[in-house]
Every structure is written in C-alpha cells, then in structure tokens.
Amino acid sequence: MARLAGVSTATVSRVLSEPGKVRQKTHDLVMEAVRRSGYIPNSTAQKLRTRRTMNVLVVAPRLTNPVFAEILRGVDDELTQSGYGIIIGNLDNRREREARYVDLALSRQVDGVLLLTGYIPEKGARDMRESGLPIVAMCAAIDDDKIPNVVVQDREATRQAVEYLAGLGHRRFGYISGTPTSIIEHERFRGFREGIAAAGFGEDDFVRWEGYFVFSTGVSAAESFLAMKDRPTGIFAACDESAIGFIKRVREARVRVPQDVSVIGFDGIEFSDYTEPALTTFRQPLHELGRAGADVLLKLIQNGMTPDDWNIRLPLTLLERGTTGPVLHKDYKSLRRSSL
Amino acid sequence: MARLAGVSTATVSRVLSEPGKVRQKTHDLVMEAVRRSGYIPNSTAQKLRTRRTMNVLVVAPRLTNPVFAEILRGVDDELTQSGYGIIIGNLDNRREREARYVDLALSRQVDGVLLLTGYIPEKGARDMRESGLPIVAMCAAIDDDKIPNVVVQDREATRQAVEYLAGLGHRRFGYISGTPTSIIEHERFRGFREGIAAAGFGEDDFVRWEGYFVFSTGVSAAESFLAMKDRPTGIFAACDESAIGFIKRVREARVRVPQDVSVIGFDGIEFSDYTEPALTTFRQPLHELGRAGADVLLKLIQNGMTPDDWNIRLPLTLLERGTTGPVLHKDYKSLRRSSL
DNA sequence: TTGAAAGCGCTAACAT
C-alpha cells in the first residue's frame, strides 16, 4: 500500500493509531498517501495482533419484541460512541440457538457479552462464563457475583400496580402471566403476590391466567374471564401486549373498560399510547437501561471495574391512563360516591 | 494446545475443517484432545488466513420499527443456517451514522452487505460499493445493475388499495405519506396516483398529508382531516402506524370508522390485528423477504451468481378487515341499498 | 523519530 508512498509499515501504523509519536512532516506525508490510495487498515489483522475485537455480543430472546428492540437501541448508542460494534445473538425464543453464541464467545469473536436472557447461555456442559469474557446481565438478575446486573425494578412496580388497583377499590384481581420459565415473569408474579398481601388480600382473592409475553395470551385470558360468574375487576397483565389482547376481546363481549373491569399493563411500549382508551401501564426506561448496561460492560472491558455499583436497578414510571378506574360495583357505591 | 496431545497443528486444522482427509485413528485422537482441552479455534486468525469473515452486515434505518425487525428475523434464520453471523448496522434514522458502516465494509469485516435502506450508504466521497463486496438491496429498488433487488410489490399493492376503496364507492381520497425522502414512500405514492388514475379520478380528488412512518403522523393527518369541510372518505396510509394514529384521533372526535371514513393501512404489523376494529391493510411477506434477500446474498458470496433471477418482487396480501366499508354518503344511498 | 523484524493463530501449498 502507501508504504510505497514513503515510509515503513510501522510508521503508517503509528500515524494512524498514535499520531503524537510521529513528526508532523511524516504524518502529513502518510496521510496524503492514505487519502490517495483510499487505504483502510484490515481490521481482522488488527484484531489478531491486538487481541481486541472491538465487538460486543448481545444475546436477546426475541428481536421482534419491542422491549428488546428498544433496549438494543440504547446499547447501540452507547457502544457506537465508544467505537464498538454489535454482534447480535437473536434466540428467537428457541433455546437451542444459544449454543452458537457460546461458541462465539469461546472463540473470542467479541470482547464482552450483554445478556438480555435472564440466564447464562450454555452449550452442552459448557457455559458462556468459561470464555472468561466480561458479561453483564440485563432484564433479569443473574445470581452470580461475578456478573453485574443492570435491571429494572420489576417486582416493586408490580407490587405498586396491585396497590394502585386496590386503592381504586378493587377487591378481586386477575394476573395474566408471561412465559412461566422466564425470570422476569417470576419476579413480576412475586411482586404481584406481595402487593396482594400488602393490600390485605390473600391467595383466594386473585386468579392467575398462564401464558406468554404475547397478544394472544391476553385473548385467552379474556375468554376465561368472560366465562366466569364472579369476575375479578382489577387485572394486571405482565406485559402490554397481553393487556391489549385482553381488552380487545372483552370489549367485543360488551364488557366496558374501565367501568366494568380495570386493566393495567407493563412495559409502556409505544403501541400502548394508541389503544382506545390509552393503556394504563408502567413504563420501563428501556433506552436508559440499554445505555446503562453497555456502560457497565465497557468499564468492565476497559479497566476491570470493581463490584461497587455493579447492580443497577432502574425505577419504572406509572402511566395513569384510560384503562383503569374506580370500581363501579354495588358493594362500592358508597366509596364511589365519596371519591367522585 | 492439544498439539501436545499428539500431532501437528496442520493435522488438527484438517480434522476440524476437512475431516475426510484424515485417518480415522488420528481423527479420534485429535478429537479426544480437543474435547479434553476445551479447544476452540481462534476465529480471528481463521478470518485473517482464509480471508472470509463469515459475517454479513445488515444496514437498517431503524430497528424498533417492527417491519425491519421482522425482516431481520428472516435474514437471521437464513444466515444462521449457513453459519454466517450478523453485524447489525442500525442507523436509527440518522444518516450520519452510515459512515461507520461504510468503514466496516471497506475494512473487510464482513463478506457481504444487506441493505434495508433504499440507498447506498456513503462516507464523504466514497460509497459502500467501493468495498467490492456483494451487496443486496431490500425494501426498495436501487438502480444499479450490479446490485440485486429483493423487494415487495409496493407500488402494485398501493394501486390495488386505491382501487379497492374506489370499488367500495369512495370518490374522495386521502393519502398519509411516509418519510418523503424514502424510496419506499416514493414507490407507494406513485402506486397511489396510478390507482387514482386507474379508477378514473384525478389529482384534485385526493389530499396528501405529509409525515413519517410513525404513529404521530396519523394523528397530525387526522387533525387536518377533522378541520376540513368536505372530508375525504377513503384514506390510504403508507404504514399501519399512521393508519392507527389516524383512526384513534378521528374516533375521539366521534367520527366513525368505517361508517364515516374508511382507512386502509400498509405492512400488516402484528399490532394491526389488535386495533378496534382490526385494521384493513396489506400484509408484507417480511420473514420471507428476509430469507430471500439473505439467500441471494449468500449465493453471491459463494459462487458469484449471474444476473438471472436477481430481482425478486414478492406480492402482498390484502387483509380485508374492519376499518374499510362501503360509503354511507347521501350521494351513494342507491349504491348502498343495492350493495347491502 | 523511524525502521527492522518478530509474531498474533491459523490454513494451504508443498514435501515427505
């Protein structure tokens, strides 16, 4: 290459990576040659030599889920700023896909890993930790004191949701679950039961509809709801999608929201602003979460930070909108009158 | 490494990449050592030596857009199957970000590029073609006979949408645009005008509301619509999001859909199944599109295919649902009566 | 301040 245009390969390398260590004149000479030849260093050779790939692996359960997509945006912003690239490991909800990404880590194609999965990916008997790479867990706490957790306060927010419903006068509740094996679901359900207890209710005062983090789960839950004689009036859905599916189905059956049933979602996806009425929900600080996670990972890669402030837990925001309201039930006439 | 456990590095390499060329016994010997030492080849060294990265760059305008996310799923399925990884170039709607990905291509960090942008990314005076890498354009045709196009039939579907509305008796139309600089928007608007003409109408028979591919564009269009004295009754939105925003806003103003105004969207995102009523729209074969594009790119990388069947144009499916219906306007009483 | 030379870990050509 431009080595023909003057100097040694070492000097070119210096000009490009440590411009201070070279004489101005040589610098200009080299830059001119670079410009003319259109030279761009081969990054693979750089990686091999320096043993840094400048890439980070992000493993996510499903990319079409707007929650993960939005987190990824935050991650991308932070990483791009520091010159890192993203290799994306999309499991598409199929755990068998994770083996591939374990190999990726083991073969050192990345400098660090961001996990949106809630667990450590495995391949046979080996797991991703063996790579020795820095790993940061997001979206759900991983119980390993070598792995920082950057998460949202799922449990607290869910508890608060129940208390909010209880405060509106509701006394029979419904819980529409997310994917049962997911840690996130586990946390949210735990928060839900805490809220039930805190509001002075017991295990008999709610029904739980099992499902996944998808629209159709809300529809199934609604079918079951509609078939009940003594329906709950305060419904919490573990994600906005199922809240939306639920509402659509019950309204088709002429059940009014929020007059007959209040529904509160979780996530605060953009879509929740555009339902009729707009969905009451907790908004996750997804973009911020993404940035925070990437930031911790970068620190880990660059200087090996210590376990202080490792565990970040971001708060959520309650969006009080149209799908929740006071109970309009015979037992609550008095309460209703006084609260209006 | 396991070289200590028996043979030469070359043999290990052969066992791992061309198992046929080695004796069964040596093979087993090596594999055993590999297993025991947990050896995984350094992929960077492989890349440098073989000059293949086994990675593909996918450049997308915005990842939180469900259309791109879904295409990416298809791309991922196809690429993963062939052992290729994805490096994701998310522009997040900011063109200045594309320079980074031009560098990525120029520095040969990938074997090929998939463009969901509708144009060739540039950096200063250079563009991505200079990398000499195979490039496939998706989502919008790029006019370069070295670049295959794998797209959907935007124009035809939009024309068909207008004809569908006209068939329902509508005679004043509205067009809610996408991002004006986008080629996709251009194609759709072109199809729209073709449809207008084909149905026997002219440039005065429709209004065009400018915007972007987002929910809020539909809301703005609705504001403008509500302020009109002689409102159109047949609305086409260049994406589902703006159709949904439009419908929400006009319904708030007690305009009935589809009795007072029919709305047809474009894309067929999952959300469109859950609006009330469900949105009439054209569904894009996004997953299939992703696979098809990746497939063409892989062929290009592997054997340099010839320009036959380069240009794939997938059809869309009209989903006739609740937001469109026959005109219920004084001028159309007769038509209405006869068609019911 | 610059150049010469070694070597990152692998694969492929050649030799055995």
Place this chain on the structure above:
DNA sequence: ATGTTAGCGCTTTCAA
C-alpha cells in the same frame, strides 16, 4: 496420511 513451512496484515518491541 501427515508434517514443515510460509505468510494472511497488522502492531510492537528493540535497535538505530
């Protein structure tokens, strides 16, 4: 069928 060796393109001592 296997080993030896050169070298992918760069960065980084070490020497000049």
